[in-house]
Amino acid sequence: MRIHFKTSYAHDIRLFPDRWTLSIYGTLLLLAFALPYLLDEFFLGEVTNVLIWAIAGLGLMLLTGQTGQASLGHAAFLAIGCYANTILIEQGVPFIIAFPLAGVLTGVIGVIIAIPVLRLHGIYLAIATIALSVLADDIIVLTEPWSGGVSGKFPEMITIFGFEIERWSMPSRFYYLVLVVTIICTLFYRNLLRSPLGRAFAAVRDSEVSATAMGVHIARTKGKAFGLSCMITGWAGALMGYYAGTFNNETFSLVISITLLMMIVIGGLGSIHGAFFGAVVVAFLPQALSILKDNVVGSGVAIPGLETGVFGMILILFILFEPMGIYGRWLKIRTWFELFPFARKDMFRRQKSYLKTERLR
Amino acid sequence: MSLLEIKNATLKFGGVVAVNDLSFSVEEGEVYAIVGPNGAGKSTAFNLISRFYEPFAGSFIFDGTNLLDCEADQVADLGIARTFQNIELFEHATVLQNLLVGRHRHRKTTLLEEMFFTPRVRREEERHREAVEEVIDFLDLQPYRNKMIAGLPYGVRKVVELGRALASKPRLLLLDEPASGLSVEETQDMRWWIDDIRKQMGITVLMVEHDMGLVSGVSDRVLALADGAKLAEGTPAEVQANPAVIEAYLGAGAV
Numbered sequence A: 001m002r003i004h005f006k007t008s009y010a011h012d013i014r015l016f017p018d019r020w021t022l023s024i025y026g027t028l029l030l031l032a033f034a035l036p037y038l039l040d041e042f043f044l045g046e047v048t049n050v051l052i053w054a055i056a057g058l059g060l061m062l063l064t065g066q067t068g069q070a071s072l073g074h075a076a077f078l079a080i081g082c083y084a085n086t087i088l089i090e091q092g093v094p095f096i097i098a099f100p101l102a103g104v105l106t107g108v109i110g111v112i113i114a115i116p117v118l119r120l121h122g123i124y125l126a127i128a129t130i131a132l133s134v135l136a137d138d139i140i141v142l143t144e145p146w147s148g149g150v151s152g153k154f155p156e157m158i159t160i161f162g163f164e165i166e167r168w169s170m171p172s173r174f175y176y177l178v179l180v181v182t183i184i185c186t187l188f189y190r191n192l193l194r195s196p197l198g199r200a201f202a203a204v205r206d207s208e209v210s211a212t213a214m215g216v217h218i219a220r221t222k223g224k225a226f227g228l229s230c231m232i233t234g235w236a237g238a239l240m241g242y243y244a245g246t247f248n249n250e251t252f253s254l255v256i257s258i259t260l261l262m263m264i265v266i267g268g269l270g271s272i273h274g275a276f277f278g279a280v281v282v283a284f285l286p287q288a289l290s291i292l293k294d295n296v297v298g299s300g301v302a303i304p305g306l307e308t309g310v311f312g313m314i315l316i317l318f319i320l321f322e323p324m325g326i327y328g329r330w331l332k333i334r335t336w337f338e339l340f341p342f343a344r345k346d347m348f349r350r351q352k353s354y355l356k357t358e359r360l361r
Numbered sequence B: 001m002s003l004l005e006i007k008n009a010t011l012k013f014g015g016v017v018a019v020n021d022l023s024f025s026v027e028e029g030e031v032y033a034i035v036g037p038n039g040a041g042k043s044t045a046f047n048l049i050s051r052f053y054e055p056f057a058g059s060f061i062f063d064g065t066n067l068l069d070c071e072a073d074q075v076a077d078l079g080i081a082r083t084f085q086n087i088e089l090f091e092h093a094t095v096l097q098n099l100l101v102g103r104h105r106h107r108k109t110t111l112l113e114e115m116f117f118t119p120r121v122r123r124e125e126e127r128h129r130e131a132v133e134e135v136i137d138f139l140d141l142q143p144y145r146n147k148m149i150a151g152l153p154y155g156v157r158k159v160v161e162l163g164r165a166l167a168s169k170p171r172l173l174l175l176d177e178p179a180s181g182l183s184v185e186e187t188q189d190m191r192w193w194i195d196d197i198r199k200q201m202g203i204t205v206l207m208v209e210h211d212m213g214l215v216s217g218v219s220d221r222v223l224a225l226a227d228g229a230k231l232a233e234g235t236p237a238e239v240q241a242n243p244a245v246i247e248a249y250l251g252a253g254a255v
């Protein structure tokens, strides 16, 4: 059993509450930096893919998990980030400026879109944001001279002060770039969570009425969440562009939006861990399935819709049996070990002590 | 000048006149209670003060500021905090985080500073935490500090909600039925807390409450409401003895 004594308020504010967590995350970080020496190029590419999805997941998690606003339009923001980055670099802006700027631009566009869209709630919001995904496709085709339309675009090689990075020929350099962006995004996310704004997000998610009564401006807070979410998503989009090597109007489709949303639900809503766990599932599921399929029915046979079907199935199982996602399951297992042998079966069961009403009286 | 002055407030929901030409004022430092049967318009009066509803008519002045010039979120900035009849907490957050949201109106840092968690943000966080810990000590919430709201019993939630309002260090505290659903002991605690909130913290309290024991125990003045209109106003004893009040509570012919 692990017990920590807190001796000052700073304890709860720290990034890592105690030595133990610090050492775990420290080891994880070391491992992440040593990975190019441990894995071959194929698997390093796969891990890079996981990290890019995790960044995108963090982006959507901030909006959906933290602030409670579902979006099925985030593929559009992946696209905006990707195209903005590529076009800026084509215009001669160096990567080190173009890349951050692409995210910021995506964030600004996100805020502008958020103003009308975030008046909607729940499923209506989700439906409205579908339009974004669909629209993005059309806009890319319409703005052909800039975007390359249907024939698409190839991002140029990244150079940072003369140092070259390319996904295929230098996978470990590209991996390090993605890793650094992942760490920065995770830190931003974590910092927000322990600040007034992060708490305002949670307040808006759980009760708009009492958030307002405590002085939280609902529309402004949602707007900030949307902007920050889109910024992170934009960065993920830019990296996806590099990872894919080429992209066009169909790369960032509605399917990507849906996958992203399913990913954070499966991973565990409202937690940083959830974004990473979900990303692992999304990135490795196609591989695992194709290996499984090859062994079971032979490699020649194609099963259309297999991935989507299995993915949807996993989602349904999670919603039914573990609404807290993989992270929630992980917490339970960890608590069981920490308290061993004192864990009780119904420890995580919630007490239904009152019914929430929509009315104020 | 009164701390809160409401004049001729009226609000209708369709055909129902929820608040009908209601006027009352709350003096700085007092505990002012509103009583009345269900549906009398007590909560609606609170929601008008909170600016959740737009009144049809009336003036609402808080310490010289016209509340009608404020948006609902700006009311907190003036120093008005409240609780809700059907507890409205942030379910998927801990008690500590809930109380810290109460500090929202005292935040000073910007989005950019918070993203980088600058030393100033850290200092501010420690300051907020200190203020919240005072509330935790005051309300004996220590055992629940890091518990999720979603698993807490009703009585504790009620106290957490009071704590969240107190954490904002308000000048005026609105309590909508603070003792409803509480056990006798819990109600007793609530009584001492309200007393201390007024006496030690110097916070003015405006509360809606059915429990006449609690009302006469803590309040200086009582307003009886029926069908959205004022029935009687005075000391707890005066209001309880008022024939119109007795009739409204017990029905015609009971006197």
Ligand SMILES: Nc1ncnc2c1ncn2[C@@H]1O[C@H](COP(=O)(O)OP(=O)(O)O)[C@@H](O)[C@H]1O
Residues within 6 Å of the ligand: A359, A360, A361, B013, B016, B017, B018, B036, B037, B038, B039, B040, B041, B042, B043, B044, B045
């Ligand atoms: N949001 C609303 N929509 C319609 N009618 C409402 C609403 N809120 C309150 N009412 C009506 O206004 C009247 C006063 O309600 P309320 O202020 O909640 O009474 P109470 O004194 O019990 O708190 C009731 O008749 C109620 O049905």
Ligand SMILES: [Mg+2]
Residues within 6 Å of the ligand: A361, B042, B043, B044, B085
């Ligand atoms: Mg009421």
